[in-house]
Amino acid sequence: MGLERAKIVALYARYLDRCNEHRFDQLGDFVCEQVSGSGATDGLAGYIDRLETVHTAFPDYRWELQDLVVEQDMIAARLIGQGTHTGPFDGMAPTGRRISTQELVIYRFADGKIVQCWGDFFPVVRDAMMAAADAER
Incomplete structure (x- = not known):
């Protein structure tokens, strides 16, 4: 049985807060162990590893929700992200x-x-x- 729209919206807001606070150890409250999607490594550990890679490279990176579309058990989120590249x-x-x-994640x-996440973050x-480098030239 699917979640009600309001519950999914609230759950996603809490999930995004944890990501922005870099509290990745708490993502198991929001993401299942067998999560799959567009990453090279599936599973919660791989999911968290990708987020930690972002945090290492951009310690001040934050996602801001612009739009959220909810349809039954799926959501599409349009996010604006900003951060400073201080790590590899x-x-x-x-x-x-x-x-x-600007990123779209489903x-x-x-x-x-x-249980599934498809995005184009990397x-x-x-x-x-590349655009930032070109702008400096």
Whole structure:
């Protein structure tokens, strides 16, 4: 049985708060152990590892929810993210550049947790970093 819309919205808001607070050890409250999606590694540990990679490279990175569409057990979230590149990311040395991204992520929920997640964060960040470098030239 699916969650009510209001419960999914509230759950996602709490999840996003934990991500922005870098409290990844609490994501098991929101994401199932067997989560799958667009990442190279499935499972909660791989999911958290990808978020920790972001935090290492962009310690001040924050996501801000712009739009949220809820349809039964799925949501689509349009997010704006900002952070400063002070750590290694995807083979790139720290640049000190501040980037801004726009990202679309689709989630599927079951039993009150995220069971699937499809997003394009890493390509979006790479594009934003290239744009920031081009703007400096």
